[in-house]
Amino acid sequence: MLAKRIIPCLDCDLGVPSGRVVKGIEFQQIRYAGIPWELAAKYEEQGADEIVFLDITASAERRETMVHVIERTAERVFVPLTVGGGIKSVEDAAKIFRAGADKVSVNTAAILNPSIVSEIASKFGSQACVVAIDAKRRYLSDDEIERAEAEGKTVVMTDEGACWFECSIFGGRKFTGKDAIAWAKEVEELGAGEILLTSMDRDGTKDGYDIALTKAVCDAVRIPVIASGGCGSPEHIAEVFKKTDASAALAASIFHFNEFTVRDVKEFLKKQGIPVRL
Numbered sequence: 001m002l003a004k005r006i007i008p009c010l011d012c013d014l015g016v017p018s019g020r021v022v023k024g025i026e027f028q029q030i031r032y033a034g035i036p037w038e039l040a041a042k043y044e045e046q047g048a049d050e051i052v053f054l055d056i057t058a059s060a061e062r063r064e065t066m067v068h069v070i071e072r073t074a075e076r077v078f079v080p081l082t083v084g085g086g087i088k089s090v091e092d093a094a095k096i097f098r099a100g101a102d103k104v105s106v107n108t109a110a111i112l113n114p115s116i117v118s119e120i121a122s123k124f125g126s127q128a129c130v131v132a133i134d135a136k137r138r139y140l141s142d143d144e145i146e147r148a149e150a151e152g153k154t155v156v157m158t159d160e161g162a163c164w165f166e167c168s169i170f171g172g173r174k175f176t177g178k179d180a181i182a183w184a185k186e187v188e189e190l191g192a193g194e195i196l197l198t199s200m201d202r203d204g205t206k207d208g209y210d211i212a213l214t215k216a217v218c219d220a221v222r223i224p225v226i227a228s229g230g231c232g233s234p235e236h237i238a239e240v241f242k243k244t245d246a247s248a249a250l251a252a253s254i255f256h257f258n259e260f261t262v263r264d265v266k267e268f269l270k271k272q273g274i275p276v277r278l
Contacts, residue, residue, distance in 0.1 A: 003275045004241050005049035005248035006262055007226060008255045010036050012055050012069070012085075034256060037073040043255060044079050046262035049277060051077060052196065052226075052250060054105070054132075055085025067099045074100025084132055084196075090119045097124065105196055107132035108169040111176055111183070114190055121191030129194075130226075131187040134172055135165040135180035135213055136200040154181035154220075158212040165213055172200055180213070181220050188221045195221065196250070199229035204253060206232025209240040218245040226250050234260060234268035241274050 040051050053073065070083055083096045084105025093104045104124075109116050110131050121129040140148055140162045145155050153164040165180035184195055197217050199210035207230050214227045224247035227240045231251035240246050254260045266276045 001275050002247065003049075003277045004246075004269065005226075006047075006237070006265055006269075006276065007050045007052055007248050007250045008039070008043040008048050008262065009052045009054065009228065009250045009252045010039055011252060012036050012053060036069055037076050039256065040073050040077045040081075043262055044077050047266060047278065048079055048262045049248070050080040050082060050102075052082045052084070052105070053101075055083075067095055070096060070099040070101060082130055082196075084130070088113075089116065090123055093120050093124065097128070103128050103130050103194070105130040105132045107134060108171075110187065111167060111169050111178060114186065117187055117190040117192050121193065126191050126193035126223075129192050130196050131184075131192040131194075132196040132198065133180050133184060133187075133217070134168045134198045134200055136168060136175070137163045137210075137213075138166050139163045152182060153179045154216065156181075156212050156216050165216070168200060181216050184217045184221050184225075188223050192223060194224045194226065196226045197228060198250075202230025203228075205230055206236075206253060208232065208236040209249070211240065211243050214240055214246055215244040224248065234265045237265055238269055238272045238274060241269070242272075 043051055074081060080102040081100065082103040082105055083101040087093055087096060087104050087106050088109045096104050104120065106116060117129060117131060145162050148155055148164055155162055155164055167176045167178040167180050167183055168174060169176055195217065197214060199213050202210050209227045209230045218225045226248040227246040228250040231237060231254055237249045240249055255262065266278055269276050
């Protein structure tokens with residue numbers, strides 16, 4: 001089995017000149033967490049396999065990701081860096097790569113213009129193209145299930161009832177009517193090399209990853225899936241690796257507010273028999 005990756009996430013509000021890392025609950029209730037390049041350097045020292053750097057306000061504010069902040073982060077960090085937020089074209093992606101990123105992540109732009117996935121993958125390689133999917137549960141009554149399936153929705157049975165998962169864009173501010181599992185299959189066909197899958201329902205709650213969502217997407221595609229949203233402990237990370245085929249787990253709150261270090265998580269996973277790079 002390949003080693004599982006532990007990836008701290010820097011959700012950045014770069015609408016201010018210096019940039020700042022923030023963390024919310026269900027994409028709201030934002031609180032300050034630190035300076036991007038300082039946190040990135042700390043996580044690298046702790047043994048992070050990669051770092052995801054998301055400009056969470058770029059798409060909603062219709063602006064580009066702030067390249068100078070990425071450059072400053074890349075000067076200090078030498079683990080792979082994935083950058084998303086406000087990337088709308090191959091030219092935007094090229095700027096991010098020149099700033100020092102190893103991968104770019106697209107969400108809003110990909111849903112509005114799916115060809116951007118193929119264009120980025122063709123020019124820079126599939127391994128450099130990550131598609132982020134922010135998905136929210138939509139519960140169904142018994143008499144709604146058949147209609148949802150007829151509309152192409154993937155109905156998933158959960159402990160809380162039947163549901164499908166709807167994709168959102170613009171940092172969770174707008175819903176699309178697009179089914180997350182079907183969209184995951186589509187982006188794989190378009191050439192994406194990886195999926196960053198976030199449960200909007202679990203984001204920031206520390207209640208654990210949405211196992212039903214993560215398993216459904218992992219079972220539907222062959223490319224790596226990063227589980228995101230809801231991590232509150234090393235036990236949650238172990239659970240998502242044991243119950244799904246996720247290749248990586250992303251976390252923010254537990255690292256930003258010094259509840260656990262990346263090293264703490266990896267040592268716990270190793271004791272659980274889950275392969276990691278120490």
